[in-house]
Amino acid sequence: MKRLVWPAGVLLLLLALNVVFxxxxxxxxxxxxxxxxxxxxxxxFGAPLILVAIGMTLVIATGGIDLSVGSVVAIAGALACLQISLDAGLITAIALALGLCxxxxxxxxxxxxAVGIQPIIATLILMVAGRGLAQLITGGQIITVNDPAYKMIGGGxxxxxxxxxxxVAVVLVVTAFLTRRLALGMLIESVGGNAEASRLAGIRSRGILVMVYAFAALCAGVAGLMISSNVSSADGNNAGLWIELDAILAVVIGGTSLAGGRFSLAGTVLGALIIQTxxxxxxxxxxxxETTLLFKALVVTAVCLVQSRSFREKVFGGRKRAAAPAVPAATDRTERETAGLPGPQDGVRP
Structure with missing residues (x-):
């Protein structure tokens, strides 16, 4: 709970600032x-970001990163809108889009x-190729649809x-149940802590890695459907652009370490709400x-610095408690008595 104090405080501060204006x-x-x-x-409006950030949380918990979720957002919206424009049916369009994701x-x-490529490189490949695939699906145009049922996903x-x-609430509850009420969350954290040790302990780390990346893409796909349905169109070039960076920021602001290991879904939600607020x-x-992005970057940097314990200690004068001097081991009775340690006669074995 301590890791949620600073994100919650920042969110309340932003809300209070809005009340002033x-x-x-x-x-x-x-x-x-x-x-x-x-x-x-x-x-x-923050729902798509929260979805993407939830999937990103599990990926980062394994010690990885996924830069391709923005492209997956564009692909999902593009394929769904294309199928709807071809009268393929709503269920078919959604199934094809999420299946591809x-x-x-x-x-x-x-x-x-399996291949052993670094996560940032592996997902960077799909980040570039996926954006091209989304534009290929749309033919470089903006596909517009007029389906009231599809509109309900993001605008209903x-x-x-x-x-x-x-x-978002349903996905969050299901994810929290699977990772906190079952052993899945502990397995993910163990893989993020030390994948090789987890494998030697009998954990199928490769299967877990494939699962979390697939889940992150699925969350991004649902976010893509939500974004495209809200505007009743699909833009392969701009849909989901840079949402992966906001998702990573949300996870970090929420207290999850980029090094992997322990993660916090509640902190991720708070981080996403901070960015949207x-x-x-x-x-x-x-x-x-013209200064919006710069202002946003400065505020996010300030939030991350305030959350840093070492930064607070340096800036606000926090002092580390000095370690107590170690007493050398004494084996002789005279040395023990001099050091003030109990001897064998006190009922304590040397």
Whole structure:
């Protein structure tokens, strides 16, 4: 829980800053049976990032990285919209899109686990090739669709709540159950801590690596469907552009180490909400558009520095507790008495 204190504090600070500039920022209204408000918008527009970040969390927990999720987002939206425009049916379009995403994620996992390519290189290949594949699917054009059922994925509502929020909640609950209530989370952390030791202990580390990369691609695919359905179109060039960097930032802000090992799904969600709230804050306080990315980078850097324990100790004057001087081992009775240690006569064996 301690690792969540700083992300939660930063998120509350951003919300408070928005309240200063917009007093009605925290208000939530119900219109035509739907929830509306700035907080709802943050959750709705941040839903794709949260999905991608959840998958990225498990990949980073294994000591890897996935730079291809942005391209997978574009591929999923492009293929789904293409199939819908060809009257293939909604279920078929979604199944084909998510199936292709799973295959692409498994391919990344095989390159890392079986071939032994570094994760950043293996996923960089798909990052470049996948963006080209998305543009190939769309023919270099923006595919527009007019399907009310498909619109429901990212732009619809379910029991007054935006459907994107519901999808994220379901994925988060299922992922938390599989990784925290079952042994899967411990296996993932063990692979991230030491893959070779895990293999020698009988853990199928290669299978786990393929699984987490496939899961990350599946989350990115669902995010791609959500993004494309929200705007009823697919843009192979710009859809999901740089979302992988925001996802990595969300995971790091949430307290998960890039070195692998322990991870925090709750921290990742907080990190994604911080990034989305920061984007909303930039527009609400009137930051000039040409300096938006620079302002965002500076704030994220400040957040990461504040979370660093060593940085806080150096800046705020924290002192490390001095180690107690070690008493040399004494074997002789005289040496023990001089050092003030118990001897054999005190009932303690030397």
């Amino acid at each position: 917009t007093p009605s920022f925290l208000s939530i209204q119900v219109r035509d049976g739907h929830l509306y408000g700035s907080l709802i918008d943050i959750l709705r 799973l295959l692409l994620g498994a391919w990344n996992g095989l390159l890392v686990a 509502y379910w029991l007054t709540v935006p459907s994107g929020i519901v999808i 920061l984007t909303t804050t930039i527009y609400s306080i009137g930051v000039p558009p």
